[in-house]
């Protein structure tokens with residue numbers, strides 16, 4: 245049997261694929277369009293491994309997805325493929341709706357035709373807590389019963405995709421599962437997201453941009469914990485259900501950045517002996533910036549027995565170590581050289 249992972253060359257998808265083979269010998273096909281955010285090298289340690297197949301292509305290509313499902317006798321799909329960065333969705337929303345909504349529809353079309361021929365088939369759609377909108381300081385965390393109220397184009401596109409997935413379940417009885425997760429951090433995150441951007445800019449001697457007052461709150465989860473939650477939902481989740489996933493780790497952005505500076509001060513002190521915190525610079529706030537996210541993850545704990553294993557302190561320290569040990573990875577994904585290689589390799 246085989247599982248199909250879409251978006252498996254991106255941040256969470258690559259961590260999921262690499263973790264998969266630590267605990268399973270089941271075959272896995274990665275389907276990824278290799279956009280700017282997808283890095284083929286994330287999976288290079290699997291080159292030559294007969295259990296893994298990499299295919300460059302889009303989830304919106306129904307015929308391609310159908311062929312992969314049939315050829316590999318796929319028992320489950322995990323859909324990570326998306327445009328994922330909120331700031332990019334503000335400067336250019338269209339690709340977010342093309343990939344996250346219409347791409348998901350293309351994938352679902354293949355899945356619904358295939359599912360009828362494959363007993364036990366399921367599709368896990370990986371989504372975000374941003375679909376619930378924003379919380380005030382004293383509001384309770386987001387539960388699965390919260391209404392959808394997305395604020396950014398990214399969040400609206402993910403909310404739309406969740407609705408489409410739900411509609412395919414209700415209308416066509418497609419066996420689906422949905423997860424809504426909080427902010428992830430860890431190895432292989434593209435250095436446009438807060439944590440890797442701060443590490444990268446700090447080492448490069450650049451400004452560390454804090455949007456607005458920096459008192460916005462995010463609920464951080466180590467990527468390995470997100471992957472273990474997804475494996476658990478895939479294995480034991482009830483079809484048609486949604487599970488919220490979070491780390492119970494609410495931090496203000498400014499606290500996260502100060503903690504990163506303190507870790508870098510210890511691990512790679514600045515040449516002039518002063519703290520990286522001197523590079524912190526407050527900049528214009530993100531339009532429509534959600535003030536606070538927090539996840540109530542009691543359902544997945546109660547029903548499936550999942551809890552995060554990592555503390556924020558240890559997870560962040562490991563993450564800083566990974567970026568210090570993999571500066572070439574950052575250069576690679578931020579330079580044209582990698583994209584030229586992709587063009588030569590895949591056309």
Ligand code: NAD
Pocket residue numbers: 250251252253254255256257275276277278279280281282283301302303304323324325326327328329343347370371372373402424425426427428429434
């Ligand atoms: P990412 O941007 O790092 O990776 C996205 C991957 O999808 C890339 O490899 C990209 O090449 C691929 N892709 C884009 N369009 C595609 C298409 N049409 N067909 C096939 N592949 C395509 O994203 P990420 O941070 O790893 O997020 C993965 C998923 O998890 C997304 O759906 C995102 O909404 C969700 N999510 C992310 C977070 C987070 O904190 N990063 C939290 C909750 C949920």
Ligand code: DAU
Pocket residue numbers: 328329330331371372373374425426427428436437438439441453454455458460461462497530537
């Ligand atoms: O909550 C889950 C979501 O988390 C995922 O669905 C998204 O795919 C993922 O990108 C992430 O969205 P955020 O917008 O929360 O993440 P980002 O890393 O872009 O920003 C985190 C916070 O830090 C946010 O409040 C904006 C702020 N920020 C971000 C950047 C890039 C800054 O203050 N400065 C920055 O330079």
